[in-house]
Each structure stands twice: as structure tokens, then as C-alpha cells.
Amino acid sequence: MGQANPFNVFLKGGLDYFNTDIQGRTAAGGNIKLSNMGMAQASNLTANANRNDVISGGNIQFTNGNVGKGSVLYAGTKNISGVSYSTPGATARRGTEIDFNAAFNQLAQISAGYAGQNETGLRQRSGSALTLTACGNGINYFNVTTDDLWSLSSLSYNRNGFSNVKFIVNVTNGSTRGANAKLENFGINLNGVAQKDILFNMKDVTSLTLGSIGWQGSILATKANVVFNGGAFNGTLVANSLYGCGQFNNYPVPEPATICALGLGAIAVIRRRRSAK
Template sequence: MKLKATAAFAAALISSPLSYAGTIELSQAFNYNAFIFNDFSGERSDVEGKLAVGGNLTVEDFDVGLLLPQDLSESSLYVGGDLSFSRGKVNGGQTTVSGMVEASYVEFAGAVNSESFVSIEGGSVSSGGINSKGDVSLVDAGIRQGDIDAEGSVFIKSSGLDDGSVTYGNELIVENGNAGTSASVKDTTNIVDVENLDFTTMKNEVIAQSKDFAARDVNGITTLSCGSQTCSESASSPIDTITFSGSDDVNIFSIDSAWFSAADKDIVYDFSTTSINIINVFGKEVELFNTGFFNTAFSQENSYFRENGQYRDNDNNENQRHDGLYTNNILFNFVDATDVTLHAVGVKGSVLAPYAELSFYNGHIDGNLIASSLVTPEVELKNDKDETYLAPTGQVNNYRFGAINVSEPASIVLLFGAGCFMLARRKKTSRDSVNLKRETF
């Protein structure tokens, strides 16, 4: 079966004497590598860029902001509920939490800001200190640079401040610790200001954007192949390839989730690097796994692709990966899905699933991840030695929808946040070695 639409896509025009380009103004949610409306639970993984979670964040053996430059003037982690964090690191910025902070053996690069109780056991705060509208407990942990500013009480045990002072509202208790280089000050009128994201407004914006993408006219061609023939309901062979082809500056595609969820298939991109490509997936349930991603742009070995056109990805020998040129222009919009499962797959493109509980393990996404909630199910896998282990949460790699060079004049200009960037390559940790059918890390 071949899905084809001939209706032309018309972008809204800006009234400007200098440009006739159309605009898609991306929601602020796309400023974050991962933006989850409600709860997020994960383990043994990482989000390479900024992470924003509107509900509770519960993680262990987890890192945030691995590829972010150090900018301690803003946060790289935002949590609208409570933060429960065991073993890991928050790099590149501050941590801002509306609820309680319970952290054990976590390294915070920047300040820890909370509208409630803060408890840090083990680990450290490198710069910026702790700002809490409640109590603060610091046990076997240190603040290398910065103050403790709390409206409630402060308890310090076997730890303390290398530099700075303590300001508290109720009482200060120090057991074999250090309360700073200057005298502690009790101020019962002390007020701590903690400003978090407006998660509700951002959620509403991105839901409206998903609906807008879904309502746009389809002008891309989606070809489904079953063996040597195009697919139909009576095809004898299972689907093995989905090809998305487009020749416009903005290509809109449409596919049913039943076709999209087929196992052991390839997804082939056939469009330019300077185009924007939105793939609308319709259906309540989606499962993407054992899927290889290819591009028709190259057929020979180069820095982006292997010889057969497959995306290069975290090669164990060369420790390199693609720089986003052929990934940042792709968005999978799961329009009405409430249940999305991603596993044993390296998704090449961003994922927008505003209504979905995302079950995400043993894989990764090269792009933005926006969903209602994220869970890591208890799934047992086996390694090369036939040893059983629990699947880790999927990684979110620091690529970004819209971070491309669009030639002028063009029919679209993407506007958002901090603008475009390219990724520096880094040597991946053992968490990247996941059990994928076609991808080799």
C-alpha cells in the first residue's frame, strides 16, 4: 500500500518587506532535551541536555546535562514535584525543585533551590549553595562554594561548607561539621525566593502545537513495503520498510500506528537536510522496536552513515556519532497516543507524545523528548555472557528539532529559545551498549 497526498502545504506568512518566509514558532518545551509533563522514573541512564519534569522525578544512577556547557546562572534540571535522586550528577547548571529534594551521593554542579525540605547525604554542591523555603539537612556532604539560605532549620553532620555562611529561620545544629567561614546568622524573617517553570502554560502550548501539526495538509509520500511488493491488507509478507519521501521545504507525513509499530523493519528518510519533516502518527497505542534508520542521501561510508546508508551511532571503535545534520529536521508527532513504548531502538528524530505514558528502555532518542509521563518497566535482558540484568531507561541524546540551516528564501523559519548548535563528540559510557537489532554502539 502506498500512502500519497498531493495537497500542497502552505505555511503562514509573515508580513515583512524583507522576507516571505513562513514561521513555526516552537513551544518553549523544545528548549529542553526532555520535557515531561507529569512523573518521570528512571535508572542507569542519562539526559544529555536540559531536563524538565512537571511532576515527581525519581532516578538512580542517573546523569543530567552531560553535554551542557557550564552556565550556573540558570538551571539544567527543573522539577515541579519532588526530587528523589540516588547516585548521579547534575551538570551544567542549577537544580530547581518545587517540592522536596532527597539526594544521596549526587554531585550538583550548581545551586540547589527548593520550595520545601532539602536533604543531601553524600555528594556535593560545587557552586551556588542551597536555597530552601523549608529545612536543610546536610550529612556527609559538602558545599564547595556558596551559602546555605533556609527559611527553616539547618542540620549539618560530618560535612559542611568550604566557603560561605549559613542563614536560617529556626535553629542551626552542627555535629562534627562546619557551618562556614563566617558567623551564622539567625533571621526568623528570612525569605527565600525560588522561581520554577510555568509547567501548566508550557504543557498547554505544546499540546496546541501537536494538534496544529496534526491538522496540517499532508504533502509527503509514505511508502510501505512488504518484501518485494507494496503493502496491503492482504499482503503475504510482513512490512519491512517505511519510506518517507518529500521534496518541499516543509514535509508533512501521516501514518497509522499499526503500520508504524511493525517489528523488524527499516525506516528510510528521503528528503533534504534543509527541510523540516513532521511525521504524524495516529493511534492510541504505539510500539517502536527493532527498527533501523536509514537515509538516501548517502550510499557510501562517511562521517554520517555506514556503507548501506544507516546512521552512524556511537561507534565503539571510533567513539563518534552523527552531528545532527540529518536528525534535527525530523519530528515524530504521536498525535493521540496514550501508550507509547520505545525499546531496542535508536530513534533518529524528536518525539512529541503529549498524551502518552512513555515506556522507554534499552534504547535512545536523538532529539527532543516531550511526553506526559515516563516510566522504566522491569524488563530482564541478557548480555553477551548470558547474564540477566534489568533494562536501563532509554537515553535522551542532546539533539534538537529545528537546529538546522534552512536556505533562504524558504517556506519555513524555525524560531525558538537559544537557537541552533552543533554537538561535540564524546566518548560514551557503558550505559550506551544496549541490545539493538540493527544499531551497533
């Protein structure tokens, strides 16, 4: 997912988070406010004082916590107290590393490319239970609405015997819930599908609420302001902003040469189709 690929949380705007962990790397184009936080402590991150694992494109306020594997970078001002660094030489320094506007322009294009794909997987609904079944190797696309997500009691994945399967779920605005999505209070059955092979693409969602859930997979929601109060998120979140105290565990998405490149390829196909009209 472009520059978001190595991050656990990647935001265009601000981050306000407290009393939990973001185990992977974090980058936000706006201000970051953290309290009682463990940052970048994942076992699948190498210790590197020269790598910036908490990146703010604005100001940073960080009270009480730890940065496990790398350093902190901020573009504006800092107010940091009671924060330790586990890697020798790690620190907080002023500077810039990411052009967030350019990064999110690319991510919006990738999201639009995915959203333009036809549904190729099998989507089955039984009451409030949803099962997504692969119909072949490679990327399988599925279409759901925000209305569907509000009413779920369970979500299950089925590889259907295929060994190399990726699930991309395009979420469109429902007639009742509109651009407001909710992922709360339902169980997820992976059935052998890896978190890195699941992506929910919420192209036009502007509000996303998560709670009381062990979320599996990544979410691409470039316009969404996210509230996450309770539970765990096993994947990468790309959004506009984030508030809350839910835990993030580090399950990076594949390198751009796989999923990201396929998304850019989809954009090229759409553009060729439009040019031919």
C-alpha cells in the same frame, strides 16, 4: 516547540529513570525520581551554575549520579544523596521556573496545528519497510498510524535532492492498536537528514513504548505515558510521563521562529477556516 525547545526531556507529569544518562536538560511538572543517573552532561551544553538543568514541578528524589553543566530546581521537597555537580557553584535549590499547565496547553495547540495539515511528502511502504521522501524544500508532512509503527522493520528518510527539508510525521490512532504506539526493534536510515529536522507528532497517543532502538528525531506526544527500556533517543521528547532506562542524547529542535512558529501559523489557518464556515 514552545518552552520545550531547549530541553532533551520535557514532561507534564512525572519522571522515574535509572542507570543511564539524559545528556541534555530535563523538566517535569510532576515528581522526579532518579537513580544512578548522569544528567545534563552534553558537550553542546555550556557550563552555567545559574541555569537549571534538572527541573521538577513537584518533589525530587535523586540517588547517586552527576549533574554536569547546571543546577537542580524543585518545587516541593528534595531527597538527594550521592550526587555531584561538575560546575562550580551548581547546587539544588527550591523554587519554580515553568508553568507546566500553560506550557502544555501551548504544546497541545501546536500538536493540533500540525495534525490538521495535509500530507505533502511521499510515503512508500514495501512490506514492513517505510520510506519517507521529501517533495520540496521546507516542511514535508506525512501521515502514519499506530498500526504502521507496530509493524516496522526499517524507517528511511529521503531528501530527494532538496537542501532545506523538515519531516513532520503525524501519527494517528490505528484501528488495531488505537492510542498505543510502539517504536521497537527496527533500524533507521537518515541518509543525510539531521535529527533536528525530524518530528513525530503523536497528538492522541496515550501510551508509547520504545526499546532496542536508536531513535532519531523528536517526538511531540503531550498525552502519552512513555516507557523506554533500552536504546538511545537522539532528539527531544515531549510527553506526559516517562519511565525507564534508555539513554537520551541532546539534539535540540530548532528555535521557535522556525518549526514552532510554523505550527502556530497552522493553528491560525485552521481557526480562520472554521470561522469562515
